[in-house]
Amino acid sequence: MTRRPFRHESEDVRRQDLIAATLDCIADYGIQGATVRQIAERAGVTPGLIRHYFVSKERMFQTAYREIMNTMFETASKASEEHGSDAIGRLKVFVLANFRPPIIDPRMLSLWATFISQIGVDPELASIHREGYLAFRDRLETLLQDVLTEAGRKPNQDDCRRMAIAINGMIDGLWLEGCMAGSLFREQELGDIALASVATLLGIDFDKAS
């Protein structure tokens, strides 16, 4: 009876592997299927090791949720930053990024819904969500301000907040449906609808964007 061979890994790599395995398991088998044993197997490791890196399963899930929220925010955020100087173009790219992979993805929805569903059980997840939501909304609000300023309009503080809330809500809702039932919509249809709606809400025209 020989013991399974193994390698020492740096803490960073191991933690990252374990979190990735956690997300894989949740996406594939639901939270019931994301057991310590399943996760360990997926990570190519024995169950005991998990306890060596995370004081509890609960903490590991929190870390995993933070990573998901970060991915979603950063993807859209990076897209807009890389775009260039005109505000209207940045907003356009920011909105559209939410309707393309990796953000639009049944797997993403699965993960997101799982963590949301656990908010009642683990309140820390609510706090993580709020952080991510506000980061996203603040970024959006800034983009809106820039667009309105660029258009020569004087952006009212409160109006911007309300518009950001509404647009953020619409993006979330359309994203949900796109992940869940992409086949109900034509290619790029949700992105187009989102863009057109944002244009109407702001009273702008995205065709002017570069």
Place this chain on the structure above:
Amino acid sequence: MTRRPFRHESEDVRRQDLIAATLDCIADYGIQGATVRQIAERAGVTPGLIRHYFVSKERMFQTAYREIMNTMFETASKASEEHGSDAIGRLKVFVLANFRPPIIDPRMLSLWATFISQIGVDPELASIHREGYLAFRDRLETLLQDVLTEAGRKPNQDDCRRMAIAINGMIDGLWLEGCMAGSLFREQELGDIALASVATLLGIDFDKAS
């Protein structure tokens, strides 16, 4: 050792009780906590009885999800039907109903997210969701058509669909945030934002409603 006393109940009542207990457990303890034993205890019944009414836990969950979707749809739908004859008023009431209890409710979000999170595990849940989503959206689309017709505009079929998708998305997204982090918003703020946005998207004025 005396046996626990019990009452015979009609099938309808018992099934309803069991579904209610299922939803309670899911909302309070998450899907992991919604065990056959927990649910039975909550319903004041022994675990074995559950198998007498549902061939499996999976089937019971499907039935429970159908009920949730129905409650949400019917609540908003009934509100608009009871309102009266002017289309713009019916739309207003329909939209606002989504931002008041029982639809806005952390418990509702918990349940909804739980079932969504299980879509990957049990595809039947996806079908149930789609049914509920389309029912809601169709109702909304009809209301939009009525409003535009009432306003003397010729409602284009495709435009109505796209507006319904966008508005439905926005309602969903704002509903989500309202359930999750109601404290981030002032009383009625989300309903007001939703209403104002719908007005802008349709180019109408809700102040004209009765």
Place this chain on the structure above:
DNA sequence: GGTGTGATTATACACTTGAATAATTTTAGG
């Protein structure tokens, strides 16, 4: 007011769960 039917309980089973602990292997530093 018995009595038969089936709703309900009780018990058992085979398995899985998260966690704790002890035993070992790897790896870095002298």
Place this chain on the structure above:
DNA sequence: CCTAAAATTATTCAAGTGTATAATCACACC
């Protein structure tokens, strides 16, 4: 090369899981 520390595995534990089956109680009907 040795050695010590730390990463990783192996084993164990008590509790909980969904489901199956048999015993029994409640109630409708004659």
